[in-house]
Amino acid sequence: MFTTDFLVIGSGVAGLSFALRAAEYGNVTVLTKGEALDSSSAKAQGGIAAVMSAEDSFESHVADTLDAGAGLCVEQAVRTIVEEAPAAIDELLHWGVDFDADAEEPAGFELGREGGHSQRRILHAKDTTGLEISSKLLQAVRDNPRITLLEGHVAIDLITTAKLGLVTEDRVLGAYVLVKGTGKVEIFRSDRVLLATGGAGRVYLFTTNPDTATGDGVAMAWRAGATISNMEFVQFHPTCFYNKRADDRAGQTFLISEAVRGEGGVLIGADGKEFMHKYDRRGSLAPRDIVARAIDSEIKRTGNPCVYVDITHKPAGYMAERFPLIDETCRSYGIDPSTQPIPVVPAAHYQCGGVATDTNGQSSMRGLFAAGEVGCTGLHGANRLASNSLLECVVIARRALRTMLVKLPLAHPAESYPIPEWHSGEAVPPDDLAIIYHNWDEIRRLMWDYVSIVRSNHRLQRAATRLRILSREVKEFYWGYCVTPEILELRNLVTVAELIVDCAIRRNESRGLHYTMDAPERGPSAVPTTIHRW
Incomplete structure (x- = not known):
């Protein structure tokens, strides 16, 4: 068992920026299933939105975000994140991020404009902004002796008191993790877990996302019992x-x-x-x-x-x-x-829903936080405004740490619950990977055909029917064979696909990214789609 003060699952901007701050207070372990730069953050082109010009204002940025979000944004969350943007930019500059400069601008930066923005407020580094930010944060992480970065480590499931059969307050205790190099499953123990696993673009046939975007964080949080919200808004x-x-x-x-x-x-x-x-x-x-x-x-x-x-x-x-x-x-x-x-x-590009959190990244489960695309703070509502996502990563990661230090102080660790080792039972190594690849392909094609830009009740019901069958097949595969990265990703993909479809079926209106031919008009009130596990 490996014990750490802070456990971060994911190595995008949210995870790395959190790790750098958390290292000032304790030891941090960052797990990533591929290489550290295999993230959507590193692929982000446009930039990061922040009010940096005298011609711009927080009110304008808030108004643009609310307008794009089609009435479903949480206004207080929008205001909090927008108003903390300049401080977030200062931190990135401190870590060495080099945004394109413009000496003629009062703030000294070349500010871009994107769809939905009424002002130029996008800081960028050519068209590789995400890579610039991620690379500088990664270098700082590698240079920090209090941070352990482990590549090739695939989180399987969160460990919670409920899963151990305990009746005390349900809380997170760490995670079971598959080590790619050895095939062994290790236990990473921590009372403070940050999910920063990104989105689930690979659930669709065509996507801008990297191969790693298989919805792992949302699926793990859902199985652990956390509340999930607004997954229909892809x-x-x-x-x-x-x-x-x-x-x-x-x-x-x-x-x-x-x-x-x-x-x-x-x-x-x-x-x-x-x-x-x-x-x-x-x-x-x-x-x-x-x-x-x-x-x-x-x-x-x-x-x-x-x-x-x-x-x-x-x-x-x-x-x-x-x-x-x-x-x-x-x-x-x-x-x-x-x-x-x-x-x-x-x-398919961005997941606006995810693990339901407040503006501190706190989920419905004690000790479990989420930041970045995996979380749903209410910033994006029914449609994300361009370049607000990298901003949310940095702001929520910082706020999550502050909340952890207050609610889960390091000086007073929680009771050390006994955690059983991982047992594979009678599981055997998989002998037919073709089945995995076939199911993977079928999930992505049916999501593209039935749960895409334009939807209908008939298409959604067809998707739900087939997903129920696929889910049973994947569960049989998961329990019958030793875990592999391919099996784990397939398991997460089918879970996320089910959550997207379930949320879409529940929304009997067209709003933002969810457009259905059976109810093409927006409903009279904006209500989040929230799903509780227990």
Whole structure:
């Protein structure tokens, strides 16, 4: 058994920034199932939203967030996170993050604008902002002797008093963890656990997310008994690169940042005509849910496989200077963005729901906290405003630590409950991985076909019926064979798919990212979709 003051599961911006702060007070263990930079944080292109200009204001940022969230944001959560943004930026600068500068701006930064924002307030590092932040935080973590970073460690399940059969207050005690290199299952004991596992984009056939985004944190929290909220709100990024080579379109797709439209890119059809004005007065800068549905509608109306982002009116060399990664990637596929419109389609991008928490990251279970995409603070409501996600990671991670130190002080550790070792029983090594891959593929295809941008009661019920069968098959596989990373991810995927579908069935209206043909209008009141395990 490994005992640590703070246990962090996940190595994105939320997990790493928390670890750096927590190390000032105790020992920290950070677990990540792949390599440390295998995260959605590291892939974030656009930037991090913060009020940094005299022309901007907290009220404006709050208003934009509330508007994008379609009436479902928790206003106090929005205000708290928005108002703590400047302090969060200062911390990132302290850790060495290098945002693009502009000496002519009072704050000294080049501020971008993205869809749904009424002002320029996006700090960025070219079009690899997430990688810049993640890399600097990771270096600081590796240099800190009080932080142990363990790659290739796959969390299986949270350990709780309830699972041990105890009748005292239900609380988290740590986690069972599979070590990839040895195949052994280890116990990591901690009274303070932060889930920072990111989202669940891999539950869909096409996604911008990395392979690691299999909803592990939400699934583990759900099995442990934590409350889950708003899982029906899956954000599809409207502009992902459309690759004509069908053999390459097998899962992950490259993101064409919303910042491209923020800098003047315009959405056009195959006929070269702009179409967004038909759907929203803000045109190509409308919030993502509106843009994604508009593109979906245009593709279905015209029969064309994609639409285009046109930024050819910018001077030669602009894309290579402002968006070097996007420019380089497009060129590798034979598209010159300076002279050719970029072909794009929507793809699953961000999970707005998750483990229900307050603005301190505290879940419904004592000792269990969540920060970043895995959590649901109420900031995003029914639709995330662009670049608010990295901001939420940093702010909630900081607030979570402060709450832990008050409610779970290190000087007064909780009773050391006995934790049994992991036993595989009569489980045997899996002998047919084809079954796992088939189930994985079926889950992702049915979610794409039935629980995508546009939904209906019939589609949701079909998805629910098939998921019940798949869930039974996966459970049999899990209990019959020794655990492997593939089995664990499949188990989490089917759980998250069920949660998304269950939440979607419960919402009998169209709001934000959840659009159903059977109830196309927004309901009279905004109520979160909350699911309790027990």
